[in-house]
Structure formats: structure tokens, C-alpha cells
Amino acid sequence: MDVRVLFFARSRELAGTSEATLALEAGSTTAALLPRLMEQYPWLAELGGSFVLSLNQEYLAPGEEQVLKAGDEVAVIPPISGG
Amino acid sequence: MDVRVLFFARSRELAGTSEATLALEAGSTTAALLPRLMEQYPWLAELGGSFVLSLNQEYLAPGEEQVLKAGDEVAVIPPISGG
């Protein structure tokens, strides 16, 4: 199954795009996201681990595990600087 | 010598005017103000003592004594409620 992956700020610049599709095994959970993302987008290592992920526009807490479904919206969120 | 006396808010309503002239002996100090004001304007007692005085647009601190001069501007300041 495919999920949408959104890139912002520095991760968007590194990606060269603001959006991509990530293929995951059916039944995958959010625990699979980080390893699969690092595999598919190895340049994410340049962020030095300083990013978090969101799922369907909610932050994923560290260690939190949810079952993913096709079409979910995942985002790579580098350190924020709004305001 | 004469000083100007200004009345505000409830003291103005009790006075029926916003301004009056108070005659003082030459060389009087601010210590003379309160007794002379109460004598001249006995209705000030209706304020129940809850007012302060200013001299030339600065509050007079309790116990502070300054020499008055002709033309000084004294004001009766009931409890404030700006804002």
C-alpha cells in the first residue's frame, strides 16, 4: 500500500520535491515509517535526526504506534520556526 | 496669596464647579492645604477622607511638605478609575 509523504523546509529542499509516495507492506505500523523513509530517502540523514513525523496532520509521539492505511498522509517535520 | 483648586469626579459634583480659588497666608505649606480645604469646602467630608491632593500635577505624598506659592495648582483627587 502507498502513503503520501510530505517534505517541508530543509527536508523539502533536500528532497527536491514537496511530496512523494512511499510503498509499505499492508498492515505496516508507524514503527516502520522511519526505517523505510531513511532507506528510500537516504539524504534525510543530513537532517541529523532532528525531525519528527506527523500522521494525518497530527504529530507522532516518540514510541507511539498506529496501524497505517493506504492514502495516509505522513510529513517530515524539521525543527519548526514559526512566529 | 491665592492658589487654584481643581475638583474632579465626585468632588467636582459636590463642589458644583470644577475650579475654585483658595486664599492662603503667604508662606503656607502643603500641610495647610487639607485643613483649609475642609474649612472652605465642608462638603469634602462627604468623600469620607478617600481622596488625595496633587500640587502642580504631581501627587502629594502623605506627610510631604512643600512651600506653596501664589498661582499653584492644587487638585482634589478622589479614588481613580481609569483604564
Add this chain to the structure above:
Amino acid sequence: FPAMSSDTAEVRDGTCFAEVTPEPLDLNKYVEMVADDGAGAIATFSGVTRNSFQGKRTEKLEYEAYVPMAARKLLELCHQACARWTLCKAAIAHRTGTVLVGEASVVIAFSSAHRREALEACHWAIDELKATVPIWKKEFFEGGEVWKENEE
């Protein structure tokens, strides 16, 4: 029994501005006044007539000021705030006369490089204004009127 004849006073220096006026207060005017290329933050406070007080319906407030002294005290507040919090610019205006429900009786606008300064100074200034500036309000409600007193 009329209040003092002059109901307007405006005082200012380099970075501070204070005004007592019977005219409606325009927040934008004061925000523009404190605009500064070195400012990263602008905090404002507006005090507004609300429709009720202690369960009674408020019809309007009437403000009276010892106009020249009030303007000087407002400018003094600006100076004190600038000194204590390193503000860029400061403006305070207080209205006199009738202030209807929804209208502003006082506007404070402070700018600073960083947000904490303008925010804290703004809170301090309205507290201090209520405790020190010679201005009075009379509340008109259904069936009565009363001079208000700020709590210390």
C-alpha cells in the same frame, strides 16, 4: 458642572507618546506609531466598555480626566516601561467623555526586539495606569449611575 475646559492633551518625546482625547481611539494609529525596524514584537492592550458589571446591564461609561496631569502620567508610564523592559517604542492613549459598549477607553501599544519585553510591559502598564493615572469613570446602568473605583 462642566469638567475642565481642555479635554485633549498630547505629549511625546523620541520614542514615547501619550494622549488624552475625547475622540474614538484607533488601534492602528498607535501600532503604526510604535513601528520600528528593530522591533520583532508589538503587543497591544485595549480596554473596552463591556455590557454588564456585577450582573447589571451597563449603558455607557463616562470618563473624566485631569487632562494635563493624566497625559504626563501616561508618558511617564511609557518611560518607565521603556526603561524596565528595553522597548523600542511606546504609546498610550486614554479617551475621555462617553465610551459606549464595545468602544475602547484605553489603548496601549509597545514594541520590542523580542516578544517577552513588549508583552510583559503591556501587562504591567495597564495595571500601573489603573493605579496611578488621574482618570475617573462613571458607570451608567439601568436606573442609576456611580463613580467607579479601581481596586488596588
Add this chain to the structure above:
Amino acid sequence: FPAMSSDTAEVRDGTCFAEVTPEPLDLNKYVEMVADDGAGAIATFSGVTRNSFQGKRTEKLEYEAYVPMAARKLLELCHQACARWTLCKAAIAHRTGTVLVGEASVVIAFSSAHRREALEACHWAIDELKATVPIWKKEFFEGGEVWKENEE
């Protein structure tokens, strides 16, 4: 590498409003939005681009937002502020794209019956916004550009 296509989002419910927009922010609009007959106080905060950062001259800031999530988070901030401080109404807007020196990137406007609530909530909200809302700014200065990171 374009940012996400939709750069505008507006969400609201009864007493709360949040907006992410590339348009210049008009403080008056948000102040009018939080006007309320029961409000005695309106506090606002505007975050503005200033002309220097750590001694370097800032040319402009560019803001990028995860637009729909940012709008939802801003509305959530309004709700949290209303619940913690008993506000009357709350509005927060954040701009995207280029924000020049002197222009506002963020505006918060809160109203409350009494002054303390709106003032404290406003201070809390800008701190919380900087810590939780998915928005990024890139600073362009003489000879370079850099993605900023808010301090926790």
C-alpha cells in the same frame, strides 16, 4: 522546489478563528473578529520581521507552512487558550511567503471580560505557537540564507 500548492487555510467555530495566508495581516481585522459585548479587554500580539539578527542585517524572511495542519494547530491553540483563561473570543493568523522588515508574520487577538485573562493567554499562545505549529522561516541576510529553529 515549490512548497505545497494550497497556501491558504481558514478554520473557525463559534468563538475561535485561525488562518494561514500569504496575504499581509491586518491587525484590525482580527481585533474586530474578537469584539464582543461581554469583553472588557482585548490583547494582541504581532510578530514582526526586524532588521537584524545577531548583528547581521536581515533582508527578509520566507515562511513555509504545513498549511492545513498549521491552521488546525492554530485553532487548537485558540481552544486551549479559551479553556484555560475564559476568553470571549480568539483569533490567530500566520502569514506564509515573503515577510519584509516591518511586516507581521503572526497576529494573535484575544478578548476577555477582564484584562488579566486576555493578556496572559496572549503571552502563552505565542510561546506555544512557536513550540508546536508546523511553520518554518528562512532568513535571508547579506550573503546567505538559513532555516531558523525556535528555541524550546
